[in-house]
Structure formats: C-alpha cells, structure tokens
Amino acid sequence: MDATIVIVLAVGLVGGAAAGYVLHRIIEAKRLAEAKDLAQRILEEARKEAQVTKEDVLVQGQKELLQEKKEQEREIKERENALKAKEQKLMAKEERLEAKLETATQKEASVIELEKRLARQERELDDREVTLARREEEHEHRLEEVAGLTAEEARQRLMQEIESRTRHEAAKMIRAIEMEAKEVGDKKAKEVIALAINRYAGDFVAEQTVTAVTLPSEEMKGRIIGREGRNIRALEAATGVDLIIDDTPETVILSAYSPLRREIAKQSLERLITDGRIHPARIEDIVAKVEKEMEVKLRQIGEQATFDVGVHGIHPDLVRLLGQLQYRTSYSQNVLQHSIEVAFLCGVMAAELGLDEKRAKRAGLLHDIGKAVDHEIEGPHAVIGADLAKKYSEHRDIVNAIAAHHEDQAPETIMAILVQAADALSGARPGARKELLQNYVKRLEDLENIAKDFEGVSKAYAIQAGREIRVMVEPDRVSDDRTYMLCKDIAKQIEDNLTYPGQIKVTVIREKRASEYAK
Structure with missing residues (x-):
C-alpha cells in the first residue's frame, strides 16, 4: 500500500514536472515571438527615422553647398573686379611710361644736338684760344720792349699793387659791415645780457685750497699722530688726504687735490676728536660711515640744485655728480654755484630770444659736469662732460652745448652760443673769481x-x-x-x-x- 502510494506520487510528480516544462517552453516561445515583433517594429521605426534624418542631412548639405557656391561666386567676382582695377592701373602706368619714353627720346635727341653744337663751339674756342695766346705773346714782347721790364717783374709789381688796393678796400668794407652789424647787434646783445644779469642775482662763497681743523687742545695732536705715527698713517690711507701737523697752535691742516676728500677727512677727524677713541680700526669705521653719509648728501645737494633751477628728469648719476661739484672750485669760484648761475642766465636769455627756456637751463646746469670727474679721466672737462651727458641719454643739443662751451667742438645751435655767453658772464663778473x-x-x-x-x-x-x-x-x-x-x-x-x-x-x-x- 505504501509502495503503491509512493509510485502514484512519483508518477504525479513526474507528470507535473513535464507539464510545467511544457508550459514553460510555451511561455518562452510566446515571449520570444513578442520580442521578435518588438524588435521588428523598432527596426522599422529606426529605418524610418534614418530615412528622415538622411533627407534632412541632404537638404542641409544642399543648402550649405548653395551658400558656399554663392560665397565663392562673390569672392571670384571681387577678385575679378580687383584684377580689372589693377589692369586699368597697369594700362595707365604703361601709357605714362610710353609718354615719358617719348619725352626722353625727344630730350635725348635735343642733348645729342646740343652736344654737337657744343663740340663745334669748343673747337672754335680752342682756335680762338690759340690765336689769343699768340697775340698775348706778341703784346708781352712789345710791352717788355717799351717798359724795359720782363713779364715776371711786371706781374709782381701788378700783384703788389692789386694786393695793396684789395687790402685797402677789404678793410673799408669790413669796417663798414661790422659797424653796421654792431649798431644793431651790440644794442640787442646789451639789452639781453643786461636783462639777464638784472633778473639773476647769485651769491658766491670763495672756497679755500686747504682745510683747517681746529683742535680742542695741543694734546690732541699727539693722539692724532698715535704711537709711531700709526693713527695719522691710517687716517691718510683711509681718506687719501695729507695731514699737516706743524707748530700752528691747536690746528691741523688737511691737504688734498680733491675738495671732496678734504671734506670727508675733515668730518671724520672732527668725529674722532669728539668721540675720543682714536685708533686705526675706529678710524676706518668712521671714514666708511662718513663716506656713506656723503653719498647721500651729494645726491641731496644735486637734487636741490635741480629743484632750484627747475630742471627735472636728470639721470640719478648726473644728479650725484652735480652734488660733487659743491666741493670743486675753479679760480676760487664754487663750480656748483657757477653752474646754477649759468643755468639761470641761459634761461633768461633763451626766454628773451624765444627759445626753449627749460632746455637752455638744463644745458647751463650741466655744462661743467665734466669737472666732477676730470681728475679721474684724461681730457678737457667740456669733452668729458659731453661724453657723460651722451652716456646718460641727454639731448644732442645739450651734448653739443656742453662740448662747445670752451670751443673744443664747433657750436651747432644757438643754445651752445648762449651757454658760452652765460659761462663768460658768470666767470667774468666782478668778485666771481680770485687771482693771485x-x-x-x-x-x-x-x-x-x-x-x-x-x-x-x-x-x-x-x-x-x-x-x-x-x-x-x-x-x-x-x-x-x-x-x-x-x-x-x-x-x-x-x-x-x-x-x-x-x-x-x-x-x-x-x-x-x-x-x-x-x-
């Protein structure tokens, strides 16, 4: 009984499984058919959309081709117009060239004819020259026979007489011309120069050739000299200045070619005296510090000079050299004060003559800039100054004015003449310079x-x-x-x-x- 039930159940299970398998295959077949239908529909729709897209692309391509064709036609038309214009120009040019060629041909024919005529005249002149030479020889022989002089003696007498008369006439002519020029030139020059002098009043302070430093006591001389002279040697080596210690009470003399070195040595010595510590190491420190301070001071002096004159935009190195002129003298005249005075005089005269006042002032201020370094560089200070101005991109008129103010170069502008005149005025006025x-x-x-x-x-x-x-x-x-x-x-x-x-x-x-x- 149990076996029968088991068998029945097994058969039922096998039948259910078979039925389920058949049902599953039927469902899969149906799904597959539906999927194929769906795929077919999708494919058909894709083909339709592709056909539409293709038509749109073709239409767009045709439009673009049409537009490009129009652009090309327009460009070709423009090129044709340009070529036609060039062709017309070339034709006109060709016509002008043909006309010029025809004119040149006519001129060439005229020149050939003129050359022939000149050749004939030249031959005639040669014949006349030979005839005149022969007649001149005959006349010379006759004159020698009549005067009793040779041709050379007569020529010398004639030349002497002509030279004497010419000198006499030249002196009269020169005198008349210069008198006439002076009547106008002297009056105008005096007016301009007098106005310039009246409008500028410059101070002048004479500088000495040596510098004296006052000591608090005689005992300080020994401290300055130092043991076996080491302090004085260190000071002289650091400053480049000779120290003269003699019997003059409570005074030390500083002697050097450069006033700038004397000033540095003076300030250094005064600080050492005030400090009281005088030894080689301290001397070197003080001198180095004074030199740095002096560099700053030189720039300040140069900047103040440019500010006083009203000149701007000068290169910083030239400004420093201007400040260095404060410690340079010429015939006991301070060169920086002289330069400022020349700048003002140039400016006033330029304004009266209708010239560039600022440029004239600039040239006057820089005219002696070469004196700041002429003890270091060989050559006249005017040429050195012109080279410096050219190096620092000053205008060529200013360079020429600097170079020409002592006739080292020929003046090329009126400004150069103004600088010469102002320089002479500043140096020649009463009290400007001292002379032994x-x-x-x-x-x-x-x-x-x-x-x-x-x-x-x-x-x-x-x-x-x-x-x-x-x-x-x-x-x-x-x-x-x-x-x-x-x-x-x-x-x-x-x-x-x-x-x-x-x-x-x-x-x-x-x-x-x-x-x-x-x-």
Missing part, C-alpha cells in the same frame, strides 16, 4: 707787451683790471684803415697767447695833433 697778485700783474704785463710788439704802436695800457687794453699808434706810420686791421690783429694775438676769463676789449687810438704859436 703775481699772476694778475704778469697777465697785465703780457697783455701790454703783446700790443707793443706790433709795428707802429707807441704805447699800450691795460685798464679795467685787464678787461680792456688801449693802444696808441703813430699817425704817420699807421693809417685809419690800417688802424682797424691792427685792432683785429692784436685781438687775435691775445686770443692765441693768453688765458683769461671772459673777454678783453682792444681799443686802438690814432690821433693827429698840430700845434702852432701865435706871436
């Missing part, structure tokens, strides 16, 4: 001797502190016209042989006196 008595007397003697060496001069007197020389001539030996030429010759001789500030006026006086007594 021996040199002053020697210069006056040389001035008078130069004038006395000329033929026909009877007396010569230097007056106005050497600013003018008056020359008396013998009226029987020197004519009026010769007096004028003699004045120019003396001035030229003075320029070539003497060194002097400013200018010297030469006056030649010819006087004829007649005396008689009534009895």
Whole structure:
C-alpha cells in the first residue's frame, strides 16, 4: 500500500514536472515571438527615422553647398573686379611710361644736338684760344720792349699793387659791415645780457685750497699722530688726504687735490676728536660711515640744485655728480654755484630770444659736469662732460652745448652760443673769481707787451683790471684803415697767447695833433 502510494506520487510528480516544462517552453516561445515583433517594429521605426534624418542631412548639405557656391561666386567676382582695377592701373602706368619714353627720346635727341653744337663751339674756342695766346705773346714782347721790364717783374709789381688796393678796400668794407652789424647787434646783445644779469642775482662763497681743523687742545695732536705715527698713517690711507701737523697752535691742516676728500677727512677727524677713541680700526669705521653719509648728501645737494633751477628728469648719476661739484672750485669760484648761475642766465636769455627756456637751463646746469670727474679721466672737462651727458641719454643739443662751451667742438645751435655767453658772464663778473697778485700783474704785463710788439704802436695800457687794453699808434706810420686791421690783429694775438676769463676789449687810438704859436 505504501509502495503503491509512493509510485502514484512519483508518477504525479513526474507528470507535473513535464507539464510545467511544457508550459514553460510555451511561455518562452510566446515571449520570444513578442520580442521578435518588438524588435521588428523598432527596426522599422529606426529605418524610418534614418530615412528622415538622411533627407534632412541632404537638404542641409544642399543648402550649405548653395551658400558656399554663392560665397565663392562673390569672392571670384571681387577678385575679378580687383584684377580689372589693377589692369586699368597697369594700362595707365604703361601709357605714362610710353609718354615719358617719348619725352626722353625727344630730350635725348635735343642733348645729342646740343652736344654737337657744343663740340663745334669748343673747337672754335680752342682756335680762338690759340690765336689769343699768340697775340698775348706778341703784346708781352712789345710791352717788355717799351717798359724795359720782363713779364715776371711786371706781374709782381701788378700783384703788389692789386694786393695793396684789395687790402685797402677789404678793410673799408669790413669796417663798414661790422659797424653796421654792431649798431644793431651790440644794442640787442646789451639789452639781453643786461636783462639777464638784472633778473639773476647769485651769491658766491670763495672756497679755500686747504682745510683747517681746529683742535680742542695741543694734546690732541699727539693722539692724532698715535704711537709711531700709526693713527695719522691710517687716517691718510683711509681718506687719501695729507695731514699737516706743524707748530700752528691747536690746528691741523688737511691737504688734498680733491675738495671732496678734504671734506670727508675733515668730518671724520672732527668725529674722532669728539668721540675720543682714536685708533686705526675706529678710524676706518668712521671714514666708511662718513663716506656713506656723503653719498647721500651729494645726491641731496644735486637734487636741490635741480629743484632750484627747475630742471627735472636728470639721470640719478648726473644728479650725484652735480652734488660733487659743491666741493670743486675753479679760480676760487664754487663750480656748483657757477653752474646754477649759468643755468639761470641761459634761461633768461633763451626766454628773451624765444627759445626753449627749460632746455637752455638744463644745458647751463650741466655744462661743467665734466669737472666732477676730470681728475679721474684724461681730457678737457667740456669733452668729458659731453661724453657723460651722451652716456646718460641727454639731448644732442645739450651734448653739443656742453662740448662747445670752451670751443673744443664747433657750436651747432644757438643754445651752445648762449651757454658760452652765460659761462663768460658768470666767470667774468666782478668778485666771481680770485687771482693771485703775481699772476694778475704778469697777465697785465703780457697783455701790454703783446700790443707793443706790433709795428707802429707807441704805447699800450691795460685798464679795467685787464678787461680792456688801449693802444696808441703813430699817425704817420699807421693809417685809419690800417688802424682797424691792427685792432683785429692784436685781438687775435691775445686770443692765441693768453688765458683769461671772459673777454678783453682792444681799443686802438690814432690821433693827429698840430700845434702852432701865435706871436
């Protein structure tokens, strides 16, 4: 019974499994058919969409091709128009060239004809020249027979007479021209210079050639010298200045070529005296510190000078060199004060003449910049200063004005002439410069001797502190016209042989006196 039940149950299970398997295959077959239908529909829809997209792409492509075709046609048309314009220009140019060629051909024919005519005239002139030479020889022989002189002797006499007459006429002409020019030029120049001097009033302080340092006591001299002279040697080595310690009470003299070094040495020595600690190491420290402070001070002095003059934009290195001019003198005249004075004078004169006032001031301020380094570089200070100005990109007119203010180069602009005039005014005004008595007397003697060496001069007197020389001539030996030429010759001789500030006026006086007594 139990086995039967088991068998029945087994058969039932097998049948259920088979039925389930069949049912599962039927369901799968149905799903597969539905999936195929769905895939077929999707494929059909995709084909339809692809067909639509293809048509759209074709339409868009056709539109783009049409647009590109239009653009190409427009570009081709523009190129054709440009080519037509160029062709027209070339045709016009060709026509002009043909016209010029025709004109040149005509001119060439005219030139050929002219050359032929000139050749004929040249042959005729050669024939005439031969004839004239032959006649001239005949005339020379006749003149030699009549005058009893050879042709060379007659030529020399004729040349002497012509030279004498020419000199006489030239002297008259020069005198007339210069008198006429002076009537106008002197008046205008005096007005401009007088106005410039009146509008500028500069202070001047004379600098000494050596510097004296006052000591608190005589005992300080020994401390400055140091053991076996080590302190004084250290100070001289650090500053480049000679210390002169003599019997002068409570005073030490500093001597050096450079005023700037003397100033550094003076400040260093004064600080050492105040500090009281004087030994080589301390000396080097103090000198180094003073030198740094002096660099700052030099720039401040240069900047103040540019501010006072009203000139801006100068290179910092040139500003420092301007400050260094504060410690440089020329004929006892402070070079920085002289430069500022020249700048103001240039500015005033430039304003009166309608020139660039600022540029004139700039040229005047920088005209002696070479003196700041002329003890370090070989050459005239004007040329050195021009090189410095050119190095630091100053205008070429300013470079020329600096180089030409002592005639080391030819002046190229009116500004260069203004700088020369202002420099002479600043150096020649009363009290600007000092001169040793021996040199002053020697210069006056040389001035008078130069004038006395000329033929026909009877007396010569230097007056106005050497600013003018008056020359008396013998009226029987020197004519009026010769007096004028003699004045120019003396001035030229003075320029070539003497060194002097400013200018010297030469006056030649010819006087004829007649005396008689009534009895």
